[in-house]
Amino acid sequence: MFTLSEENYLKAIYHLELSSDKGISTNAIAEQLTTKASSVTDMIKKLSEKKVVVYKKYKGVTLTNTGKKIASNIVRKHRLWEVFLVEKLNFSWDEVHDVAEQLEHIKSPKLINQLDALLGFPTHDPHGDPIPDEDGNLKTIEKSLLSTLQKNESGICVGVDDSSSEFLQFLDKKGIILGKKITVLEKEDFDNSFAIQIDDKKLSISNKIANNLYIRKI
Amino acid sequence: MFTLSEENYLKAIYHLELSSDKGISTNAIAEQLTTKASSVTDMIKKLSEKKVVVYKKYKGVTLTNTGKKIASNIVRKHRLWEVFLVEKLNFSWDEVHDVAEQLEHIKSPKLINQLDALLGFPTHDPHGDPIPDEDGNLKTIEKSLLSTLQKNESGICVGVDDSSSEFLQFLDKKGIILGKKITVLEKEDFDNSFAIQIDDKKLSISNKIANNLYIRKI
DNA sequence: TTTAATTTTTAGACATGTCTAAAAAAATAT
DNA sequence: ATATTTTTTTAGACATGTCTAAAAATTAAA
Structure with a gap:
């Protein structure tokens, strides 16, 4: 133990x-x-x-292999709890980390298995990070940084690199949420900022943001 | 802290x-x-x-008053988590204690408030023990030991005194579950055992059991 | 390649929460 | 009321996990 x-x-x-x-x-x-x-x-x-x-x-x-298994299991618990907090207890994605940090240490295999089932066996947490399965395997998704998109290309928002609550709250404010489709309308050469479209809203985001947001190209 | x-x-x-x-x-x-x-x-x-x-x-x-508040809050958390485990994660009432013993130490007021809401603001845990409110107040129920019932009296099973998993599993086996109506058919003088009726099943329980089971008289 | 800077380890210290064994206080019995 | 038993406290020790300061090893620079 x-x-x-x-x-x-x-x-x-x-x-x-x-x-x-x-x-x-x-x-x-x-x-x-x-x-x-x-x-x-x-x-x-x-x-x-x-x-x-x-x-x-x-x-x-x-x-070691044992160590990897134990560690991935803690990450698994952390991310499952994050999903629980968002899906069942109405937490927003910037509020879950600290609580999950505590919950990840609770010891009870049954608890985690049942939680997994209650949540419908999710594969990713609210920030788009993959949830390891019981053997530590990760379901990786082919994701790219938003900044790699060219003009007129689109992607589905699937994760963030920086998951600080400041950044997450900023995204919330802009209406950028996992699952949303983002289209690049314009790339500004002089400051590498982006004009993007989300739903029917157009907005401008800095290069720093574009370098912290993952999308799956479509 | x-x-x-x-x-x-x-x-x-x-x-x-x-x-x-x-x-x-x-x-x-x-x-x-x-x-x-x-x-x-x-x-x-x-x-x-x-x-x-x-x-x-x-x-x-x-x-002190402060101490009482902190302590009752821990008990509140413990019992809310027990309800969660039984209601949402299919634990049986004899499995919840050890896990709740860990979960009760998680620090997050929002977590507990939301959990309370998710569970529909329960007033009692799966063993019939009252859940303190945020100020530490207990909703007490007028409960009596089954052993105080007279012949032909009935009660609703509302709690247990001993909540060891052995006792709880024993009750499960006998079909004795919180909320069930129990009628005393006979009290045996020589060993103080009871013949009782639950649903349409008649069974005999020892004095020891009757002294560990709470009912609300009806 | 010898020197300088950085990284890593060791040695010794400290706080927390526990224990055993002995001393002190309180409760009980004669 | 004194002696005996029980309860409670103190004193000193130990394990865990942390720290600072100094020594040792490695890496980078001249």
Whole structure:
């Protein structure tokens, strides 16, 4: 059995491994968890003894298969709870993270299986991130950044890169919601901003926004 | 903010105070939490400094108003989650306790308010125990032990005293479920057992069972 | 390739919450 | 009322997870 702290370390390493193929550095983990590198070293030794990470001094860590399974299960729980909060309890997508961060540590396989069923076995969370299945497999979707669309191309909004509540609230305000069709009307060369159409509304979005919004090309 | 451990102490004291009007002894708390009296003394000092209990050496503790509010809120969460597990996730009443014991510590007022609404503002949990409202008030029901019924009297099953999973599973097996009407057909003097009728089934239950089952007389 | 900068680890400290064993206080019995 | 038993508290210890400061290893730069 793993403590709350151990689970958070495993989850952090899991996330870092998805965007890197090298071993994960002590510093990277420390930053992810807003703790100190020395604390990370201590914890890593413990996790290594428990056979959930492979650790060689100064060489960073990687998850073992067991570790990967435990970590993906925590992510699975996190994302299922996020869906629950939005679908059943009327949370908006910018409010779910902190609560899910707590709920992801609840231990009860039956709870998660039943929740999964109640929600209709969702494959993605409210931010468009994939929900791992029980074996840790992710259903990946061929998604691109909105910024890669050319003039007159369209896509369905399927996710966000930055899921800070500021960004999510900003999208809400603009009427940008997962599932909506977005068409690029114009690309402005001088500042790389975009004129887009959503429903029958035209609006202009900055390059920064376009680089944080995923769409599935259609 | 209170730690998990502090919350468990507050809850334990809350439960003990409901069945006692004196200060709660160190030993009683230790037993409730299966810990040692010395640990309890330590924790009580901390809680006393935080103004949630009143503590005088050797005299036991009582909750302050703040303490009572915090504790009843934890109980509220526990019981709402139990209802959720039974009503929405198909748990049976003997499976909910351990999971609710974890869920009760999740911190999010919105979560609880929305959950309350989703469940239709229930007043009692699956074992018939009252769910405190936001101010800690309990809707008490005039309930009696089944053993107090006389021959040919009837009652609606509204709760259990012992909610161990063994007892609850036993009741399930016998078809005794909250809300069912029970009629006493016979009281056997020599062993104080009861012949009762439930639906159109007649069955015999021991005195021990009759002393653990609450009914509302009709 | 030797030096400088960065990263990582170690050593020692601290807070939390627990424990055992012994001392102190309170309750009970003779 | 004194002695005995029980309850409660204190003192000192330990595990967990964290930190700071210093040492060691690695990486980058001159």
